[in-house]
Amino acid sequence: xxxxxxxxDIHAASFxxxxxxxxxxxxxxxxxxxxxxxxxxxxxxxxxxLLKMAAGLLQPTAGSVQMLGKDVAAxxxxxxxxxxxxxxxxxxxxxxxxxxxxxxxxxVIQADRTAAEELLELVGIKEHTNxxxxxxxxxxxxxxxxxxxxxxxxxxxLMDEPFAALDAITREELQDDLLQxxxxxxxxxLFVTHDIGEAVYLADRVAVMDAGRIVFxxxxxxxxxxxxxxxxxxxxxxxxxDLRHAMTPTRRAVA
Amino acid sequence: MTRASMLSLALFVALLALWxxxxxxxxxSPLVIPAPSAVLIVLWEGLTVGFLWPHVWVTAVETLxxxxxxxxxxxxxxxxxxxVDFLRRLLWPYVLASQVVPKLALGPIFIVWxxxxxxxxxxxxxxxxxxxxxxxTLTGLQSVPPEKRDLFRMLGASRRQTLLRLxxxxxxxxxxxxxxxxxxxxxxxxxxxxxxxxxxxxxxxxIAAQGMMDSTLMFALFxxxxxxxxxxxxxxxxxxxxxxxxxxxxxxx
Numbered sequence: 001x002x003x004x005x006x007x008x009d010i011h012a013a014s015f016x017x018x019x020x021x022x023x024x025x026x027x028x029x030x031x032x033x034x035x036x037x038x039x040x041x042x043x044x045x046x047x048x049x050l051l052k053m054a055a056g057l058l059q060p061t062a063g064s065v066q067m068l069g070k071d072v073a074a075x076x077x078x079x080x081x082x083x084x085x086x087x088x089x090x091x092x093x094x095x096x097x098x099x100x101x102x103x104x105x106x107x108v109i110q111a112d113r114t115a116a117e118e119l120l121e122l123v124g125i126k127e128h129t130n131x132x133x134x135x136x137x138x139x140x141x142x143x144x145x146x147x148x149x150x151x152x153x154x155x156x157x158l159m160d161e162p163f164a165a166l167d168a169i170t171r172e173e174l175q176d177d178l179l180q181x182x183x184x185x186x187x188x189x190l191f192v193t194h195d196i197g198e199a200v201y202l203a204d205r206v207a208v209m210d211a212g213r214i215v216f217x218x219x220x221x222x223x224x225x226x227x228x229x230x231x232x233x234x235x236x237x238x239x240x241x242d243l244r245h246a247m248t249p250t251r252r253a254v255a
Numbered sequence: 256m257t258r259a260s261m262l263s264l265a266l267f268v269a270l271l272a273l274w275x276x277x278x279x280x281x282x283x284s285p286l287v288i289p290a291p292s293a294v295l296i297v298l299w300e301g302l303t304v305g306f307l308w309p310h311v312w313v314t315a316v317e318t319l320x321x322x323x324x325x326x327x328x329x330x331x332x333x334x335x336x337x338x339v340d341f342l343r344r345l346l347w348p349y350v351l352a353s354q355v356v357p358k359l360a361l362g363p364i365f366i367v368w369x370x371x372x373x374x375x376x377x378x379x380x381x382x383x384x385x386x387x388x389x390x391x392t393l394t395g396l397q398s399v400p401p402e403k404r405d406l407f408r409m410l411g412a413s414r415r416q417t418l419l420r421l422x423x424x425x426x427x428x429x430x431x432x433x434x435x436x437x438x439x440x441x442x443x444x445x446x447x448x449x450x451x452x453x454x455x456x457x458x459x460x461x462i463a464a465q466g467m468m469d470s471t472l473m474f475a476l477f478x479x480x481x482x483x484x485x486x487x488x489x490x491x492x493x494x495x496x497x498x499x500x501x502x503x504x505x506x507x508x
Binding site for chain 2: 090092131132
């Protein structure tokens with residue numbers, strides 16, 4: 001389908017907070033529908049700001065951001081956003097939290113409840129449906145947040161270091177769940193992380209950001225479906241090393 | 256019963272015994288310090304014969320009405336100032352100034368406006384309860400983590416939905432802390448309000464007992480006021496637990 005629009009098109013976009021310098025500077029990036037792209041960078045490199053521009057939470061001060069061929073003027077309900085913290089409502093049950101995107105706009109019907117329960121089963125926490133967020137572990141809370149982002153069956157997911165606070169094993173499990181869900185539903189994903197291994201494991205294509213610019217990008221040609229043993233393969237490690245070098249361009253000569 | 260609570264009860268009994276012994280041995284005038292036994296007898300008579308009950312009733316009604324009025328207005332004002340930046344910037348200095356004025360100092364003018372009796376006391380009590388609710392509501396609404404605000408924006412929630420389904424429930428623990436402060440202040444407000452302009456109630460009774468130089472009765476009234484305060488406080492705690500029951504789930508740690 002050569003004419004189908006990309007999920008996301010960012011053209012020469014910049015962003016500056018009132019009075020300050022550019023946090024994001026002249027960035028161009030496109031994500032075809034169904035792809036999984038990772039944006040890697042150190043803290044404060046502007047990757048979260050870029051993600052918020054893609055979400056419509058921030059408006060670019062220059063350039064444009066288009067989603068499915070239309071300018072992003074405000075947050076769209078066609079994308080799910082997963083935050084750094086699970087951001088669940090502690091006073092509502094897991095089921096109510098997953099249904100929140102629906103219950104804000106219409107009466108929840110039985111079909112919605114069934115869909116939510118199916119999602120909770122897919123992310124492996126069906127038995128916690130009627131519990132409260134504080135009764136769950138960090139990994140389980142992240143799973144609820146993922147289910148909540150997917151309940152409206154959005155075309156795309158924007159994810160801001162959603163697994164950064166989890167332990168290594170839980171993080172790997174969630175990465176696998178994310179890959180599986182994105183494949184089942186053909187969901188486009190833009191995933192922001194500071195973890196090189198996570199980026200290589202998840203992505204079709206990665207971009208490295210530094211000081212508000214995209215300084216490096218590469219396709220990751222590892223076979224799919226991915227599995228955790230690939231992490232120890234030569235190709236995987238070579239891809240990681242490339243990214244590592246791209247993240248520290250000035251020290252490259254020294255190393 | 257835990258060891259600590261048993262010790263604290265033993266301490267109470269020991270202190271009472273010490274007090275009783277001191278009064279009996281020194282023969283100090285009951286006008287200065289009445290014996291605990293005498294206070295208990297007066298208290299018992301007051302409760303069984305019944306002359307204390309109408310005063311308890313008056314003070315309880317004043318406290319609760321003033322508390323309800325002050326909390327309701329404080330909450331609504333907190334929501335308004337929290338939601339409308341312009342109002343907050345416009346009115347905050349006045350709100351603050353009105354709180355620095357000692358409310359009890361306004362008692363005499365309230366008597367001019369509302370007359371002696373319950374109305375003046377209720378107004379003073381409400382005024383005292385207003386500020387903790389206003390301030391805690393404002394703090395509670397503004398303490399919502401930015402990510403959750405962004406979440407509600409992403410989900411296309413209206414301003415009213417964000418207020419009712421995110422900000423107020425999210426701020427509820429802080430708001431309820433304000434309610435707990437208010438209930439304690441409410442009783443103080445009612446009793447002292449009666450000092451100034453009451454013709455009935457426990458505070459007015461203290462002034463009357465002072466006029467009769469009856470310190471024993473005054474001590475008995477202190478006990479009644481303390482008991483009333485503890486009752487109100489415990490009821491507030493129960494209400495808070497009920498209201499925050501889903502908040503509390505999983506908070507054992």
